[in-house]
Amino acid sequence: MNFNLSEEHIMIRDAARDFAQTELLPDVIERDDNQHFPKELVKKMGDLGFLGIMVDPKYGGSGMDAISYVLIMEELSKIDASASVIVSVNNSLVCYGLEAFGSEVQKQKFLTKLATGEFIGAFCLSEPEAGSDATSQKTSAIDKGDHYILNGTKNWITNGGRADVYLVIAQTDRDKGSHGINAFIVEKGTEGFHVGPKENKLGIRGSDTHTLQFNDVKIPKENRIGEDGSGFRFAMKTLSGGRIGIASQALGIAAGAYELALKYSKERKAFGTEICNHQAIAFKLADMYTDIEAARHLVMKAAWDKDQGNNYDVSSAVAKLYASKVAMEHTVEAVQIHGGNGFVKDYHVERLMRDAKITQIYEGTSEIQKIVISRSLIKQ
Secondary structure, eight states: OHHHOOOOHHHHHHHHHHHHHIIISSTTTHHHHHHHOOOOHHHHHHTTTTGTTTTTGGGTTOOOOHHHHHHHHHHHHHHHHHHHHHHHHIIIIHHHHHHHOOOHHIIIIHHHHHHHTSSSEEEEEEOOTTTOOOGGOOOOEEEOEEEEEEEEEEEEEEETTSSSSSEEEESSOGGGGGEEEEEEEEETTTTTTTEEOOOOOOSSSSSSEEEEEEEEEEEEGGGGEESTTTTHHHHHHHHHHHHHHHHHHHHHHHHHHOOOOOOOOHHETTEEEEEGGGGHHHHHHHHHHHHHHHHHHHHHHHHHHHHHOOOHHHHHHHHHHHHHHHHHHHHHHHHHHGHHHHHHGGGSSSHHHHHHHHHTTSSHHHHHHHHHHHHHHHHH
């Protein structure tokens, strides 16, 4: 693995950094306070190609690699994790799922608009009683010949109230277990499809999170993704890619907090000198830098595995497990380094600390990542 970024990668990273600083930063506190979805900024990210980063250009995407995706996600997440999770879901879960498993008709109808940002997508797996356990889905899709009838509830759905296209995982034959699961495309406004109230969250408050209700929703047969019974494989493979996105988000949150803490420590004086000169603070900064660098290498390794066509199920789980741990631990340290100011919104680190927690929860909790990793170890 070459640890040097190419000129193209550097250009992509710098473009994302510039966008984050000039477009995301100015109103990020207001968006967090008011739970305001950044509609206009999402449109701009679509214009820049951020919403279809890895999608083939023939479907309107940017045609970049997973390394580029990680670089963009890190820079956006340093400033606004709410904006970056919109990018992550649209890329890792929705665009990837359709490009990898969808029919040509589905790609032309939906993927081309999702990749450019004309449409926004949502991935609907989690349920009140099932979480990320796809085999325990209560949502059902009954085969009626030329269509399915969909019933059930999905919760914690990112982009839930703003999406145009929803990829929904449902049981079609419980007796077949994991082979009785399918994935379906549900379009916004379909009769019987209802969006519940917006969740009032601890972090990523600018992200739109809702519970969705499906009541006798009629889904055309052509909106099933892949062969009958392929939904479980679809969900698991899509989630593996999603973990790379969330790992890079966690990395960005941690790196953003570290950069703010380092800057503040060089400006704030105590006992006659800048606080960075006190060993207690200097050692915190050293630990933060070391852990973030380690997380960055793990995230890049997972992205590299994906680009090389290697199996990235375990490397993405390792990256997400470690990067989310680093994000949580070191955003807390960033608040500590800021002292009382760290408790104030204007210094940004308290928001990064709140945002960090979700990276240990979505796309599978830390415990689920350990299950993925340990099962692989046991099979060796």
